[in-house]
Amino acid sequence: MAETIVITSGKGGVGKTTSVANLGSALAMLGKKVAMVDADIGLRNLDLVMGLENRIVYDLVDVAEGYCKLRQALVRDKRVDGLFLLPAAQTRDKTAVSPDQMKSLCDELKEEFDYVLVDSPAGIEQGFRNAAAGADRAIVITTPELSAVRDADRVIALLESMEIYDHKLLINRIRPLMVKKGDMLDIDDVLEQLAIDLIGVIPEDEMIIVTTNRGEPAVLNNHSKAGQAYRNTARRIMGEEVPFLSLDVPEGLLTRLKRAMGFK
Amino acid sequence: MFDIFSRVFAPRQTPSKNIANERLRMVLIHDRASVSPQFLESLKGDMMAVISKYAEIDEKETVVNFSTADGSVALVANIPIKRVKRGSGINRNI
Numbered sequence: 001m002a003e004t005i006v007i008t009s010g011k012g013g014v015g016k017t018t019s020v021a022n023l024g025s026a027l028a029m030l031g032k033k034v035a036m037v038d039a040d041i042g043l044r045n046l047d048l049v050m051g052l053e054n055r056i057v058y059d060l061v062d063v064a065e066g067y068c069k070l071r072q073a074l075v076r077d078k079r080v081d082g083l084f085l086l087p088a089a090q091t092r093d094k095t096a097v098s099p100d101q102m103k104s105l106c107d108e109l110k111e112e113f114d115y116v117l118v119d120s121p122a123g124i125e126q127g128f129r130n131a132a133a134g135a136d137r138a139i140v141i142t143t144p145e146l147s148a149v150r151d152a153d154r155v156i157a158l159l160e161s162m163e164i165y166d167h168k169l170l171i172n173r174i175r176p177l178m179v180k181k182g183d184m185l186d187i188d189d190v191l192e193q194l195a196i197d198l199i200g201v202i203p204e205d206e207m208i209i210v211t212t213n214r215g216e217p218a219v220l221n222n223h224s225k226a227g228q229a230y231r232n233t234a235r236r237i238m239g240e241e242v243p244f245l246s247l248d249v250p251e252g253l254l255t256r257l258k259r260a261m262g263f264k
Numbered sequence: 265m266f267d268i269f270s271r272v273f274a275p276r277q278t279p280s281k282n283i284a285n286e287r288l289r290m291v292l293i294h295d296r297a298s299v300s301p302q303f304l305e306s307l308k309g310d311m312m313a314v315i316s317k318y319a320e321i322d323e324k325e326t327v328v329n330f331s332t333a334d335g336s337v338a339l340v341a342n343i344p345i346k347r348v349k350r351g352s353g354i355n356r357n358i
Contacts, residue, residue, distance in 0.1 A: 146284055146287060146291070149288055150288065150292065150295065153295060157296070179281075181279070182279025182280065182281050183279060185281050185284050189281065189285050193285070193288055193289060193292055
């Protein structure tokens with residue numbers, strides 16, 4: 001059964017767009033038909049992260065206003081079968097579409113696709129409400145930082161007020177070494193505070209910057225740790241049980257020395 | 265070199281994640297209580313309605329707020345009472 005999933009966070013810069021690009025690609029690699037919808041109208045970026053910026057003809061607002069057919073606006077990704085992008089408009093603002101229009105657009109996409117992933121803008125105003133309007137479920141993204149977790153909590157409450165109770169958390173950019181040193185909130189801390197289920201943990205990975213520079217999602221790269229974590233998350237979205245990647249850090253020389261000297 | 269020594273021999277500090285976790289806990293309690301002005305006004309109105317059945321209160325001087333101290337959150341209400349109503353039931357219930 002087709003599903004619309006909104007990817008949202010409240011706080012900006014925690015990796016919504018990167019996550020949509022990677023989860024969408026990973027789901028398509030697993031044989032699903034996927035439409036990625038960029039709902040960040042006025043600040044479109046999903047096309048850049050996907051490397052599809054030169055192939056856009058029409059956008060979401062054109063479809064909503066009836067200037068073109070939905071099919072005409074969908075950009076097909078040539079690297080992965082069954083992967084499509086519906087770009088946001090760049091020269092309009094968030095009021096250019098209504099929640100009702102978003103909902104009917106998502107419903108129309110669901111007739112043809114297995115998964116519709118909606119990239120929500122940051123914030124909790126109209127843009128977010130539009131993005132979530134047609135969603136069956138939500139993935140809330142946070143990083144292990146106070147401000148991001150706090151904003152995630154607000155977003156979870158707002159999703160529930162919109163009657164989206166199927167929401168899971170994706171913790172992005174975790175740094176195992178800092179967690180081990182006690183200098184970063186760990187997964188259990190965040191889950192306990194937010195009282196929400198986990199769908200994925202993505203380690204901080206410089207490859208994300210490299211792959212984004214090139215306009216290709218990290219899941220297409222076998223050497224990326226984040227890519228591996230995104231592939232696992234995609235399988236969990238499909239309902240598979242996949243163990244979470246171990247975030248253990250090999251013991252450093254200093255730690256071993258300290259232990260030998262009895263300091264630890 | 266000194267850096268390594270100072271790190272090895274330094275007294276153990278509270279890990280910063282414990283501080284973050286505690287701060288997060290407090291801020292979420294506050295946020296979730298959604299202490300919006302409307303929320304407080306509505307709470308204040310209901311409380312005064314109940315108390316007014318028993319005593320005459322100074323509405324203008326009444327202050328209702330959440331306060332955070334020592335790792336817990338409390339609802340603090342300061343409600344000046346002008347006069348306890350006769351036959352309010354307070355005596356009977358004691």
